[in-house]
Amino acid sequence: MSQYGTTRGPPQAAKDRTTDYHTALFRRLSWEGTVPLEIRVDPNELPANSDRGLACYFVQAPRVSYLPLLMPEIRRFLMDVVFDEAASKSLKEEDWWFEIDDGTLLKWHWPIGLIYDNHTILTTIRPGPSLATTSTTPLRLILHLASPPTDKLLLAANAEACKQAFMGQLKEADFIRWGNTKRMTGLRKADQDGLWEGIKEHNFEEYWRVASKVTPTTTANRPQSPGPPPSSVSMHGRPPSADTSAPPERDGAYNVRSVPVRLYLPDGPVIQDLVPPLLEDGSPHTLAHFLNTHAPLLFPPQPPAPPPSRTNPNPRPPSHQELAYPLVQGILAPLDSEMAWLGACLAGADGWVNVCVGISRK
Amino acid sequence: MDVDTDVTSGGGTARPWPIVDINPEALAALESYKKRDPSKVVVRFKAVGNAPIMKQNFYKITASNRFQAVIQFLRKELGWKAGDPLVPHTPPRFASPQLVLNKPQFTYINLAFSPAPDDTVSNLFKSFCTDGHLIVNYSTTAAWG
Structure with missing residues (x-):
């Protein structure tokens, strides 16, 4: 049996399409991830007769959700507790918008x-x-009312x-993976709506009932070197002859054209490029390789380990000062994570893997 | 025991954090990545359905532009020029000028999806270019919504 890294599930029968334990676990963890937000109405815009002492709302918001979906509960809080009746009637929710307390505008369509x-x-x-070292501090948002x-x-x-915008991102991710959007457009309208309903209701089962039809699988059939890797032959299409040996895992994470990252x-x-799941030599495309390709000044190539000697049979590469580190879903991601695996297990609900780079402090 | 008090001081203190603990090498790297790419890429506009056709549909657009700028450019090209009868030397740019009233509201890449308006032309070109062009379809009605 081939080797399974720590990020892969236990071996399963090739025909077993059910999601393996580790994949389901990481999808569940990503889904259940929340972030603390503090939402304060701009004091200069508070309507007359507002209760100024209470004009602040705290929420632990799902990572996969969107600000417009938080609006109803924020509005309810403000109407019930902060604004008086006259103000409640005159304020229009479509005029509301957010910024971070440093002046950064918040886009509606970002998760x-x-x-x-x-x-x-x-x-x-x-x-x-x-913020990376003080994760209990909420992100402070200012709500403007006009x-x-x-x-x-x-x-x-x-x-x-x-x-x-969410559906657009899902289709773009679909196109990145397969070169077409057939999986997304093949969904019935009710199923497409089900994806969004799943986000709205923060319902893992409802979302994944449909999302599993468009998200790559992680079960088996990662091509092992040696042997021609099916998807590194060409970025634009796989010759049919590449599918000779094992039955192809048509929707496998390592068979995509590219991972949406x-x-x-x-x-x-923000940098976006094609990220094939396998490198030319058939080895998996790792996060280290991805970062070294797209941000080499922050992630320079690792110097190789010295040759083993009698005194040091397992030499480690010389240590160097780390300049930066990658966060995926708010987690410090190991550099040997495989991009294909990240795409199948740690992507956001819109299908995209967002790699955020922090700068190390001395 | 060695305790580095600088690192282990608890949260909630008002002690200003010195900026000098940020590696200058990392900041220099970030500066270089922030430089805008001045190169241009070819964008090819294709009408869908009854959207007005542009006589010239190949444009070189700066790669660092956001897709939003492409949408604005397209609207301007379709609406503004044809609606300006005071410039007789400007050749008619549309097959049927009355259709100009139908301003394009929907834009797609490769007849497949609408990109996020804040994505850059450069990113879209790298991922989706076809024969050296980024194909942008525009429509007056939702087509692949």
């Missing part, structure tokens, strides 16, 4: 977990304690626009 991680890495290059800067927010502040650096830019 909340990504907003949090992207801000976390920003604090690693700013004076003051980095004059949204629509040109910068890009989307309307409602759940429908957010849903459209975006790399976020502190204060930008």
